[in-house]
Amino acid sequence: MSPSTIFVVDDQEAVRAALAEMLSVFGFHVETHASGRSFLDAYTQGRRGCVVADVRMPEMDGIELVRECVRRGIRLPIILISGHADVPMAVDGIKAGAEDFIEKPVDDVQLVAAINRGIERALAQQDAESSREKLAIQFNRLTKRQAEIFDLVAAGHTSQAIAAQLDISSRTVESYRAVIMEKMQAESVAVLVRQAVRLGRIAL
Known part of the structure; x- marks a missing residue:
């Protein structure tokens, strides 16, 4: 520097x-x-x-x-x-x-x-x-489906609700969530929500 x-x-x-x-x-x-x-x-x-x-x-x-x-x-x-x-x-x-x-x-x-x-x-x-730039790079590495589930999780939807909305199993949603959390380096859903706010994916 x-x-x-x-x-x-x-x-x-x-x-x-x-x-x-x-x-x-x-x-x-x-x-x-x-x-x-x-x-x-x-x-x-x-x-x-x-x-x-x-x-x-x-x-x-x-x-x-x-x-x-x-x-x-x-x-x-x-x-x-x-x-x-x-x-x-x-x-x-x-x-x-x-x-x-x-x-x-x-x-x-x-x-x-x-x-x-x-x-x-x-x-x-x-x-x-x-x-923020680092966060955006991480988010851009998500697949289209992962980004979709990221938004739903950040919006407060349960795995069961997401599964019903996307017509997939809850286990599949949980699997997606685990990969999303790893890619976004988010240790909890609360961190994921804060990331979504910073990325402008959801409004406060």
Whole structure:
């Protein structure tokens, strides 16, 4: 797994340098960019971390950067730095998809806490998506009949009811259930039901 990088985006060199120095002291790997466009041109998909960007920048402001990241599928948490007069803009940034905003003057502890929250949430989301992908792969390995019985079991039907509905024996249904549980790595029907919910096979 690649280490997380904090991407500092600000048009003022002194601000970039100060933030980079402060974040480095806290142990972060920092990369600075003078504009949103510079960051977008340099960023490669899959890099982990967090963006810290000023709201007010020429050419592309912080909110436009948030929207462009969303459009490109760049799923890094973005923390906006705003002056008091820029708070309404920062709120618009949150609505556009930013993680948080910090008012100037920037409080070091508050910023680091926001960065850590953003990275933790992003990693948890990535882990959840990876888990869903694994689940989908497992489900796609079921035969058509196994998938049919999976849905019926998850919907709460008994083996006897499934047997009657499909015109097969209860023993055959039990045999199918055992294979389904093994393929789905589900140790109980309760786990199977939760898997069905996550796969969108049944609604809560």
